[in-house]
Amino acid sequence: MIRLAFRNLFQNKIRLVISVGGVALALLLILSLDAIFTGVERRITVYVKNSSADIFVAQSGVRNLHMASSSMPAFVRSKVKAVPGVDSVSPIQYVSNMVVIGDERNLAYIIGLPEKAAMGGPWRVSAGRSRPDPGEAIIDRTVAKNSGITLGDEVEILGEEFEVVGLTEETASLVNSVAFISEDDFTDLRGDPGTISFLLVKVKDGELPASVARRIQARVRDVTVQTTGEFANQERKVVKDMSTDLITIMNLIGFLIGLAVMALTVYTATLSRRAEYGVLKALGASNRQLYRTVLAQATLSVLIGFLVGLIITLILSFIVDGLGLNMELLVSGVSLVKVAGLSLIIAGFSAILPIRQITGLDPAAVFRGK
């Protein structure tokens, strides 16, 4: 009967294209949205992950960068350095602000880097220098490109003009970008000398970051200590919390479109073969065998639609990568499982009406030429 479902599905090519295409587009909507937000999540944590630090120390209660600010006395640095297991400590200054280029205002994490900072600086520089001196800034390449500026041009950060001396890769997302200036400029402009935003900690060889983080937390007052992984997870969580409602609504829309397309095509496909199902029923096929055929047909359509949707999403992700946009599409395993699950639900629901149709078929009608 599965073979019959397969043959029924592939016999009418136009119907196949409509049903599979409709489902594929609906699932593409869900998959690509998921992929966009997964990409945003990755991009938004890319600074944390590429900071070279094992541990992030912040003001008490501060657990991430996005939409947060942290301020600690500078002496905390020496206290942290004195904790057993700590190899090195680099302070950074941080504020969420704008990189202004002409009339364009680009939301950015502004990082103030100490001279010769071992951690927290740019990790992929495509042009220019990797450390800014006073009066200099390093900004994301795509931000510079989109605004039509290059090395040697000026940008405004924290109300001051800076010369662009370096362009970085992977430091822009749909949400914002990362810009680097010197620590001296940062403290001058913020007017808050004697404070630091975060401490980036490297642990000694053989030490576990989690153990050292617990030690710092126990010995230094008024700070929140997290491993880099924990800090990145918190960052991700903030973005996820902000986007969950949107994703849920779009998923629901995608689900309903997929369901409507699938239900309609399976219904019409069954309707067009009503007589054949009647013949099978007259010959002795049980309702259960016929239900299986309809369900298999719906499942096959949805699975093919799922594969087509996935392939298109992957192609899109390559295209987006090649375009050098401030975003990337990442198809995660969780997203695949979720969309596959939704597909099966769509298949099940879309088969309900045709199954009711078959239940009502009178096998004796076959002798009446119906």
Add this chain to the structure above:
Amino acid sequence: MTDQTLTVNQVTKRYGSGSTEVVAVRGISLAVAPGEIVLIMGPSGSGKTTLLSMLGALLKPSEGEIRLNGNAISSLDERRLPAIRLHKFGFIFQDFNLLSALSALENVAIVAELAGVKRSVARQKATALLEVLGLKDRLNFLPEQLSGGEKQRVAIARALINDPALILADEPTANLDSKIGHEIMRLMRKIAKEQGRSVVIVSHDQRIKDIADRVLWLEDGQFKEVVTMATDPVCGMTVEREKAVRLEWDGQVFYFCATGCRDEFIDRDKQDKVNDGSLR
């Protein structure tokens, strides 16, 4: 136990009730022996289709009983009927009713698969049947690529695949030309006689009388006239018993198309007896 394949006892079918009640079949009785071909004829609306549906366990009678190989099928629970139809009946339809998406081979094999036969075995059985029916070169053809006669052969193979005791055919020659229709009917007679399967045919086609053992005339839901057919033992022609040349010979009754065949039969029998020494 009974030696009849099918026994129909005082079967009535009513539709509706009260002033709108219609009696499609009224008090019909019938017995069909193994290997016997019964042709049911009658005008449109006479109840032929209703009767055929009841014989095939597709419709329950309002009254009376239908037995297949001694087992009452008319009183069985609805849920058991599909399995009975699948294993005990072979159906042949006027419009062939093949599944358009499946090849000839798959159309036959799927019925065996429905009955629980493994796919490979079902395909082997279907191939063998189609080859016997002269469709060796058409196994993988879709119905739309087959002629009417070929489609009906596929339908016959489909009807036979589960070794049914009874084959029910609804106007099997209606969509076939005269030559192919006759060929199909001879094929059905061969199957009935060689394999001992009973066949009940509902048709308007007078030519089918030739292959039937019995012809029943259904009118207003009742059998009006019974025509019993017999085969001339000399020329093999099917003849109506009432109109044939009758001969009682050695305690048996024989029917002939003409006196010539009767005389030849007598001469041959006498010669046989001389040869084996029983008559000098």
